[in-house]
Amino acid sequence: MAWKLLIFLEKAIIWVTEEEIASPLGWIAKKRYRTEERGLPRREGENDLQIERAQTPHLVIKPTSGWVPLSFRAVWEYRELLYFLAWRNIKVRYKQTALGVAWAVIQPVMIMVVFSVFFGRLAKVPSDGLPYPIFAFCALLPWQLFAYTLVESSNSLVADERLITKVYFPRLVIPISAALPGLVDFLFAFLVLLGMMLYYGITPSGALWALPFFILLAVTTALAVGFWLSALNVQYRDVRYTIPFITQFWLFISPVAYPSSIVPEPWRLLYGLNPMAGVVEGFRWALLGKAEPMGGMLAISVGVAVLLFITGLYYFRRMEKTFADVV
Amino acid sequence: MSDIAIRVEGLGKLYRIGRREKYYTLRDTLMNAFKAPFGFFRANGSQHNSNNTIWALKDVSFEIKQGEVVGIIGRNGAGKSTLLKILSRVTEPTEGYAEIHGRAGSLLEVGTGFHPELTGRENIYLNGAILGMKKREMDRKFDEIVAFAEVEKFIDTPVKHYSSGMSMRLAFAVAAHLEPEILLLDEVLAVGDVAFQRKCLGKVGDIAKEGRTVLIVSHNMDSVRQLCQRAIWLDQGRIRKDGNPLDITVQYLGDHCGLDLDNRGQFRRRHRDTLGKTVWIDWVELRDSSGNLCTEYSYGSTLRLIINFGGHIPQRDFTVEWILVNEQNHRISFGGANPMCGVYFGKDDTRMECALGPLPLTAGKYNFNIIARLWGGPPWDFWENAAAFQVVHCDPYETGFSVPSHSGGDFIISQVWTVSAPR
Numbered sequence: 001m002a003w004k005l006l007i008f009l010e011k012a013i014i015w016v017t018e019e020e021i022a023s024p025l026g027w028i029a030k031k032r033y034r035t036e037e038r039g040l041p042r043r044e045g046e047n048d049l050q051i052e053r054a055q056t057p058h059l060v061i062k063p064t065s066g067w068v069p070l071s072f073r074a075v076w077e078y079r080e081l082l083y084f085l086a087w088r089n090i091k092v093r094y095k096q097t098a099l100g101v102a103w104a105v106i107q108p109v110m111i112m113v114v115f116s117v118f119f120g121r122l123a124k125v126p127s128d129g130l131p132y133p134i135f136a137f138c139a140l141l142p143w144q145l146f147a148y149t150l151v152e153s154s155n156s157l158v159a160d161e162r163l164i165t166k167v168y169f170p171r172l173v174i175p176i177s178a179a180l181p182g183l184v185d186f187l188f189a190f191l192v193l194l195g196m197m198l199y200y201g202i203t204p205s206g207a208l209w210a211l212p213f214f215i216l217l218a219v220t221t222a223l224a225v226g227f228w229l230s231a232l233n234v235q236y237r238d239v240r241y242t243i244p245f246i247t248q249f250w251l252f253i254s255p256v257a258y259p260s261s262i263v264p265e266p267w268r269l270l271y272g273l274n275p276m277a278g279v280v281e282g283f284r285w286a287l288l289g290k291a292e293p294m295g296g297m298l299a300i301s302v303g304v305a306v307l308l309f310i311t312g313l314y315y316f317r318r319m320e321k322t323f324a325d326v327v
Numbered sequence: 328m329s330d331i332a333i334r335v336e337g338l339g340k341l342y343r344i345g346r347r348e349k350y351y352t353l354r355d356t357l358m359n360a361f362k363a364p365f366g367f368f369r370a371n372g373s374q375h376n377s378n379n380t381i382w383a384l385k386d387v388s389f390e391i392k393q394g395e396v397v398g399i400i401g402r403n404g405a406g407k408s409t410l411l412k413i414l415s416r417v418t419e420p421t422e423g424y425a426e427i428h429g430r431a432g433s434l435l436e437v438g439t440g441f442h443p444e445l446t447g448r449e450n451i452y453l454n455g456a457i458l459g460m461k462k463r464e465m466d467r468k469f470d471e472i473v474a475f476a477e478v479e480k481f482i483d484t485p486v487k488h489y490s491s492g493m494s495m496r497l498a499f500a501v502a503a504h505l506e507p508e509i510l511l512l513d514e515v516l517a518v519g520d521v522a523f524q525r526k527c528l529g530k531v532g533d534i535a536k537e538g539r540t541v542l543i544v545s546h547n548m549d550s551v552r553q554l555c556q557r558a559i560w561l562d563q564g565r566i567r568k569d570g571n572p573l574d575i576t577v578q579y580l581g582d583h584c585g586l587d588l589d590n591r592g593q594f595r596r597r598h599r600d601t602l603g604k605t606v607w608i609d610w611v612e613l614r615d616s617s618g619n620l621c622t623e624y625s626y627g628s629t630l631r632l633i634i635n636f637g638g639h640i641p642q643r644d645f646t647v648e649w650i651l652v653n654e655q656n657h658r659i660s661f662g663g664a665n666p667m668c669g670v671y672f673g674k675d676d677t678r679m680e681c682a683l684g685p686l687p688l689t690a691g692k693y694n695f696n697i698i699a700r701l702w703g704g705p706p707w708d709f710w711e712n713a714a715a716f717q718v719v720h721c722d723p724y725e726t727g728f729s730v731p732s733h734s735g736g737d738f739i740i741s742q743v744w745t746v747s748a749p750r
Contacts, residue, residue, distance in 0.1 A: 059426070059431070060424060061413060061420065061424060061427065062420065062423070062424035062425070063419055063421055063422060063423075080456050080462055081456045081457060083456075084452060084453050084457075085453075085456075087453075088442055088445065088449075088453055091445060092444050096444070162440070163440050163457065165412075165417065165435075166435045167415075167433070167435070167439055167440070167458065168416035168417050169457075169459075321419040324412065324418040325342065325418055
């Protein structure tokens with residue numbers, strides 16, 4: 001049964017990666033050609049040069065000092081590159097692997113099994129009245145998304161060293177594009193969760209609308225840390241060795257294997273300092289209909305995430321100019 | 328609108344070298360962060376310590392007009408690539424500023440961002456996006472790029488299965504179809520086989536003809552002469568010469584080949600080059616026909632090459648050869664004292680003289696490489712660029728026009744012309 005599900009998933013994945021992700025390019029290209037062939041004649045003697053000269057930009061290059069503006073506009077201008085890099089990361093991620101995207105499912109499922117046996121069955125960790133496997137799996141989804149995003153974005157700048165030293169573009173594009181494949185993995189694991197919910201007969205609560213918000217919160221937090229660590233990683237390769245430690249550490253301080261309700265009441269606000277606490281409890285609330293997460297704790301989680309994100313952005317921008325020289 | 332495409336003023340780039348920074352660890356940084364919380368945010372590179380820093384570029388100023396094709400030459404480490412990196416915004420200058428009028432595209436390396444797992448088609452799009460092309464633009468040029476790279480058959484094969492030449496061709500093809508107003512190229516013309524290189528040169532030539540501004544870093548003087556209207560010679564981070572590519576490349580090559588014309592015709596061997604040899608070339612003199620040391624000759628004059636040996640000369644079959652090389656370090660002639668020419672050495676014959684001439688050479692710089700060996704055997708001593716001289720005046724037809732070497736060739740074959748009306 002499980003095996004059939006995997007095969008089905010694999011097929012779905014091939015279908016998605018080949019038809020939806022790989023070929024939009026070929027497909028769009030073909031479409032463009034058709035329009036081009038059909039008409040839209042270019043005016044006589046008109047070429048790109050003339051079109052571009054009309055909007056001659058004037059660029060001044062000089063040393064910058066102090067704080068640098070965030071300039072989201074520059075990132076927006078390079079959105080096509082962002083798209084292509086993200087697409088490359090997705091495309092390359094499971095190349096030459098036997099199981100392919102099935103890995104996106106195998107990992108959380110295996111962890112869930114281990115957690116269920118040792119924490120759920122043997123250690124009798126409470127699960128807020130929910131079946132322990134789905135209780136854990138529902139938390140593992142955002143957790144995997146978070147951990148993947150954090151690890152990939154932190155290593156991204158060093159991994160794309162050649163791009164950084166040879167081509168100009170807003171460097172923020174790199175950690176962001178590195179993070180996007182995590183969402184694809186998340187999507188596939190999410191299908192498994194839906195299957196499990198069917199099996200356990202759990203219907204999603206009315207709070208399902210809040211789910212995108214919690215996904216966003218997880219990605220924001222991971223990217224925030226990713227901005228910090230990737231920029232630091234350029235200069236200090238120590239970071240590379242701290243990343244596994246950070247993710248492991250973070251897993252234990254997040255309510256993945258246990259409910260946050262085991263944290264005594266007065267400490268729960270403090271517990272919210274870990275944004276993943278808010279995310280995980282939010283997921284359980286939105287999907288499994290568990291009691292609403294504490295507003296105060298959630299507010300603190302959001303606040304911390306936003307603070308980390310903004311400082312991360314500024315630090316990244318601040319260090320950006322040295323990347324090409326130091327990496 | 329002014330017709331300036333690039334204006335650079337007082338541009339400088341300081342790099343930090345040395346050990347202290349390299350082994351700067353996170354722990355140190357964190358310690359500093361606790362000591363001075365705000366200093367942590369300061370971008371590194373603000374403390375300019377002259378001991379472990381190097382100016383890769385210093386006080387560089389120039390202007391490039393729209394449509395100009397400029398070659399940048401210089402030795403390794405002269406700052407050429409740093410200049411292009413600054414102009415393409417990959418790295419920031421430490422001082423000075425640059426203005427760029429127009430959309431600039433740069434190619435500092437062929438195939439940046441190529442991913443071996445992706446197919447040729449996918450890499451074209453990825454690489455194009457990296458180089459700043461819009462998808463619309465790439466869709467339009469896709470067929471052209473594939474045709475240029477000559478990889479039609481393999482376009483859906485992962486690039487990792489390509490030969491290195493093929494992937495380089497594909498990469499160059501993508502870059503060649505960039506259409507910015509200002510194009511910055513760093514040593515990218517030496518890609519693929521000779522035929523493809525010619526194609527690349529042709530493509531860059533076309534780009535230049537379309538009125539785009541092109542800045543090329545190259546070590547190939549021929550392509551600089553062919554493509555550029557102007558050359559800038561960078562030396563140790565500064566502009567050494569700026570001007571006509573013919574003159575600049577000639578001067579650069581002369582400098583590059585170690586032509587030292589200031590020593591008045593006497594060239595001594597460095598001691599360490601002679602260590603451990605039984606026979607070595609000790610020193611060389613160049614004298615003119617009246618016996619004076621001289622490094623400047625004119626067409627038709629005679630040059631006396633005097634070679635002095637150290638060590639013990641074997642009496643039989645000893646041979647001394649010279650090879651004459653031009654500024655491009657191409658050998659253009661040779662000669663030797665050996666049994667073939669009926670020259671035999673005596674035990675104490677450590678000095679030999681060769682009267683060369685009348686010199687058929689065109690104006691330019693020349694150099695002798697000198698080899699000592701047993702006839703037909705491996706060289707015992709080889710002194711590259713032993714003695715340099717210059718032909719300063721070449722007027723073989725005595726018409727008052729001087730013939731420089733780079734206008735056609737290194738030497739003149741005596742010739743007699745007659746012109747007449749058809750009979």
